[in-house]
Amino acid sequence: MTEHFDALEKQDAAAREADLMQRLPRLVAKAMKLKGWQTHFGAIKADTITSRAALATLPVLRKSDLPARQKADPPFGGFVGDTSDDGRLFASPGPIFEAESREPDVWRCARALFAAGFRKGDIVLNTFSYHLTPGGFVMDSGARALGCPVIPAGPGNTEQQLDVIQQLRPVAYVGTPDFLKIILDKAQETGKDVSSLKKALVSGGAFTPALRDLFASKGITAYQCYATADVGVIAYETPSREGMVVNEDVILEIVRPGTGDPVAEGEVGEIVVTSFNMHHPMIRLALGDLSAFLPGSSPCGRTGLRIKGWMGRADQTAKIKGMFVRPEQIAEIARAHTALGKLRLVITRENEQDVMTLRAETSHGDDALAKALGDTVKAVTKLTGRIEWAAPGSLPNDGKVIADERPIN
Numbered sequence: 001m002t003e004h005f006d007a008l009e010k011q012d013a014a015a016r017e018a019d020l021m022q023r024l025p026r027l028v029a030k031a032m033k034l035k036g037w038q039t040h041f042g043a044i045k046a047d048t049i050t051s052r053a054a055l056a057t058l059p060v061l062r063k064s065d066l067p068a069r070q071k072a073d074p075p076f077g078g079f080v081g082d083t084s085d086d087g088r089l090f091a092s093p094g095p096i097f098e099a100e101s102r103e104p105d106v107w108r109c110a111r112a113l114f115a116a117g118f119r120k121g122d123i124v125l126n127t128f129s130y131h132l133t134p135g136g137f138v139m140d141s142g143a144r145a146l147g148c149p150v151i152p153a154g155p156g157n158t159e160q161q162l163d164v165i166q167q168l169r170p171v172a173y174v175g176t177p178d179f180l181k182i183i184l185d186k187a188q189e190t191g192k193d194v195s196s197l198k199k200a201l202v203s204g205g206a207f208t209p210a211l212r213d214l215f216a217s218k219g220i221t222a223y224q225c226y227a228t229a230d231v232g233v234i235a236y237e238t239p240s241r242e243g244m245v246v247n248e249d250v251i252l253e254i255v256r257p258g259t260g261d262p263v264a265e266g267e268v269g270e271i272v273v274t275s276f277n278m279h280h281p282m283i284r285l286a287l288g289d290l291s292a293f294l295p296g297s298s299p300c301g302r303t304g305l306r307i308k309g310w311m312g313r314a315d316q317t318a319k320i321k322g323m324f325v326r327p328e329q330i331a332e333i334a335r336a337h338t339a340l341g342k343l344r345l346v347i348t349r350e351n352e353q354d355v356m357t358l359r360a361e362t363s364h365g366d367d368a369l370a371k372a373l374g375d376t377v378k379a380v381t382k383l384t385g386r387i388e389w390a391a392p393g394s395l396p397n398d399g400k401v402i403a404d405e406r407p408i409n
Helices: 013-031 035-041 063-072 110-115 135-145 158-168 177-190 209-217 327-336 367-381
Strands: 086-092 096-101 124-126 150-152 172-175 199-202 221-228 232-236 244-246 250-255 269-275 282-291 318-320 323-325 343-350 353-361 386-390 402-404
Touching: 013 282, 063 096, 063 282, 110 135, 110 221, 110 232, 124 135, 124 158, 135 150, 135 172, 135 232, 158 177, 172 177, 177 199, 177 209, 177 221, 209 221, 221 244, 232 250, 232 269, 250 282, 327 343, 327 367, 353 367, 367 386
Parallel strands: 124 150, 124 172, 172 199, 199 221, 343 402, 353 386
Antiparallel strands: 086 096, 221 232, 232 244, 250 269, 269 282, 318 323, 343 353
C-alpha cells in the first residue's frame, strides 16, 4: 500500500516553507482587491509579506468577529468576491456564511482520508451534515477525489443507517466519533451486521484513547483530523499517531491568546491559519482553538509541521463582579510591562466574592513594581486585583492567560 498521498508530503521542509513564502505575496495581493480585506489590513504592500515575521505584522481576523462583520456588510463582510463561479453557499452556526469554489477537493480533505487508510473504491459512509453547513461536502469532495463512492447519510436516523450499512457494505466511516459509537452500540443492541466498517476518519468531537480502543475492538482503525468550515482540513493524524501533520497549502501559526504574536516553539497558544485558496483567500484567521507545535518531523515520513492537536479554547473571557475581562486586556497589560514574562489572571471565590489575582513571571519583583502593575490592571480592567510573583518559566504551558477557578456551584 502506498504510504503517501503524493511527493509534496515528503518534500524537504525548508523547500516547502520557501515555496509558501514565495507564494504568499500573491495571496495577499489577491485579498487586497476585496473591500473587507482592504478595511481590515489598511495600507500594506503585498510584495513585502514574504516571511512568517512579515505575516505576523498583519492583524489577525478573529472567527468570532465574522458574524458581526457579515451582518454589517452582507453577505460575506467583504472578504469574499464574486460568487458567480461558486458551487455552493453555506450557513454555519454563528451564523457564519461561507462560499465553496468549484475546484476539486477545495477543502483539501483527500490527504487526511488517505492518511487514514482510505483508498480508491472504498465505499464511504459520510455522516456529517449536508444541510446548510459544509461538513458533509468537505468529506464528500475529498472522498470522491480519491475515487471513493460516498453514501450521503448525514447524521441521525440510526436504524435506517444500519440498514444501509448492511445493504451497501461501506468499508469506511466519516463523522463524529460519538456518532460512530452510537452506530456500533445500536448494531449490538439490534443484532445488525456492521462488520464491513474497517476504517474511519473522525472530527468535530473529542476522540479519546478510550474511544480509539473501543473502535479497534470492533475491527475499525480510526484517525482524526482538525477542520473548519472556513478553511477545510487544517491538520490530520497519520499512522504514527504523534500529533497532527499540518496540511499542504496552509500556513499555521500559534499565537499568544488575545494577540497576533507568535509564541515560542512548543508553547501552547491560539491557532491562526492562512489558506492558499486564491478564489477565497483567508489570511491569519484566528480560530479560537489552542494547540502547540511538536518538534521535528513525523515518523510516518511526512515532513510538514506538526501540532499536538486540539487543546481547548483560547476564548477565556470571564465575567468578574459584573465586568468582562478578556485575553486582549491581559495582552495590553503585558505590553505595558515588557520586562515581565508570562502573565496569568487567576479568578477564585473567597467569602462569597470574586477575587482576581494576576500572577506574573519575574526574577526581580518588588513592592514598587507590584504597585505599578496593580495600577495598570485597574486602569485596563476597571477592577482591583492582587499581584503575585512567579519564577520565570513556572507558569503552566497550557495557553491560558485567564484561568477561571471559581467553583461551578
